Amino acid sequence: MPETSLRPVAVVPLIEGETVRLRPLREDDVPALVENCRDEQARRFVPVPLDYTEDDALTFLRRTVPDGWREGSGHVFAVADPADDVLLGTVGLHAFRATTADVGVNIGPAARGRGVGTAACRLLIDYAVEGLGLRTLYWQAFVGNVASLALARRLGFTLHAELPGFAALRGEPVDVWLLGLSARTGGPEPREKL
Template sequence: MPESSALPTPVAPLIEGATVRLRPLREDDVPALVRNCRDEQAQRFVPVPLDYTTDDALTFLNHTVPDGWRDGTSHVFAVADPAGDTLLGTVGLHAFRATTADVGINLGPAARGRGIGTAACRVIIDYAVEGLGLRRLYWQAYAGNEPSLALARRLGFTFHAELPAFASLRGEPVDVWLLSLAAADVRAAGA
C-alpha cells in the first residue's frame, strides 16, 4: 500500500450553477482569497489568522484543500462568477461523518447581498445529496453571525440549538448555532 502522501489528490469537479461556478481553487485566486480573509466580517466569524497573508493563502491552496480532498475530511471549492471566472469566495463540505457533513461558506464583501451565497450553497447541497449520497447536512455559525443564520434558514436548514463554548476562535471559546437539513427535504424542495 503506498503512503498517503504518495497518493494522487482528487481534483474538485467543475460544477456550473445558474449564477455561480464551483471549481478548484487556483494560484491566481490567491490575491482575492487574501482580501476575502482579511475582511472584517471574515475576521469576526471565520477561523482565519487576523493577519492573513499570501503565505496563508498558499498553504490553504497547496496543502489544506488538497489534503482535505485526499483524506476525505473536506471538499472545498472556489465560488466563481461564471462570466469572468473570478474568485468570489469559497464553499465546502467539512467534518464528514457516516452520512453527514457540515456546509461552510466564506464570501468576499463584493459578493455579499447579491444571492451568490444562496446560489453557491444550493449547488454544494445538491452535490452533497445527489452526488455524494449524504442524508443530512449541518450548518454551524458562531452565535451573533446573523447573516449566516439568515442564509442557512433561506436554504431550508432548521435551527436546533445554541451550543455554549462549542467552538474556539483564536483560543477563545465561542457559542455556536447548530442547524441541519435532511436530504429528504432537499429532494422535496427540488420536486
C-alpha cells in the first residue's frame, strides 16, 4: 500500500458563495492548475517551478494539499465557478500560529479582473474567522506585485511593513510587503505610517 493510503483523510469543507465556490482540489483540475501556474504573473510572484508540469500539479494535489489539511499546516481550496465547477484558481491559509495564519491566493489569468479573487478571499476570511476562530490574518505580497497589494487592501488588509529579503523565490531573496487584518475589530489593524 502507498504511504498516503495509511494516513487519515481530512475532510475539506465546501463553501458556497454567490459568484465562487471553495471546494477540494480534484484530479480533473490538473490541466487548469498547470495553466494557472505557468502564467507569467504566477511565475513572477508565486513560488512555483518555472516549468510547472502535470507531475508538479499531481504532487501538489495528492501530497502537499492533503498533508497540509491532515497536519493542520495549510488549508488550500480550489476556487471554482459555481455554474460549471471549473477551476479558476486556488486560495488558502498557511503558516498557522496561535490565532493567526497567512492568506495565499493564485487566480488564473482567465478569471482575473472579474472579482473572483475578492469573492474567494472573502469566503476564506469568513472561514478563517468564523470556522477556525482565527483573530488576525496576514498577507504577504512580493514587492512589485501591485495586483496582490490592491486585492489585499480591497479586503481591508492594512500595510504594516516592507521587509527586505524576507522571503525567497527560487533560491533568491525577495522583498515583501506585509499586511494584516484583525477580526477582533472587524477591520484592519491600526498601524503606524510607513
